[in-house]
Amino acid sequence: MSWSEVMTVSLGYALVLTALFTSVIVGGLLVARDALLDDYPPAIRERHGPQSARGKRTATVMGLLNALLFVAVPVVGVVDLHGRAEGTLGFWPGFVFGGVGFLVLVLADLLVLDWWLFCTVQPRFMVLPGTDGMPEYRDYAFHWRVLVPAPVPWPLLAVPGYGVAVGAVSAVAEAVVG
Numbered sequence: 001m002s003w004s005e006v007m008t009v010s011l012g013y014a015l016v017l018t019a020l021f022t023s024v025i026v027g028g029l030l031v032a033r034d035a036l037l038d039d040y041p042p043a044i045r046e047r048h049g050p051q052s053a054r055g056k057r058t059a060t061v062m063g064l065l066n067a068l069l070f071v072a073v074p075v076v077g078v079v080d081l082h083g084r085a086e087g088t089l090g091f092w093p094g095f096v097f098g099g100v101g102f103l104v105l106v107l108a109d110l111l112v113l114d115w116w117l118f119c120t121v122q123p124r125f126m127v128l129p130g131t132d133g134m135p136e137y138r139d140y141a142f143h144w145r146v147l148v149p150a151p152v153p154w155p156l157l158a159v160p161g162y163g164v165a166v167g168a169v170s171a172v173a174e175a176v177v178g
Contacts, residue, residue, distance in 0.1 A: 038051075081094070
């Protein structure tokens with residue numbers, strides 16, 4: 001299998017993962033606007049007050065659904081890659097698959113969900129009751145600082161980390177199954 005085919009398959013599944021992740025986020029916020037309260041800027045959290053019981057339950061369901069996506073999509077994708085490979089797949093195609101998938105997700109989360117929707121469009125389902133018009137909704141730098149905190153950008157390090165996990169599971173599964 002060529003690396004261009006690995007990249008094409010990886011990008012396709014990355015878009016699927018991102019679309020499903022985005023659906024969980026938007027769907028959860030439509031159920032309970034304060035479901036992601038902990039991800040809002042501090043001033044907005046302070047003005048809004050504590051998270052509702054419905055918001056807590058919704059956040060739990062959203063977390064479980066996204067955890068399922070982070071496992072299910074790579075499993076289906078690696079099985080697809082394996083079916084296209086001549087012989088064993090090994091570590092590196094799985095690593096690329098995972099890394100590309102998580103990178104696309106992180107960029108879409110920052111650019112589409114955070115900067116475009118949250119900061120620019122500000123749809124009603126993202127604006128918490130009692131916080132309309134707060135300037136912190138337009139704080140693009142807040143979202144960048146969350147993604148790339150100093151001194152160690154842990155969220156960005158998760159990109160190759162997810163690639164390592166997918167590649168390792170892929171290689172081990174191949175070795176065990178034979």
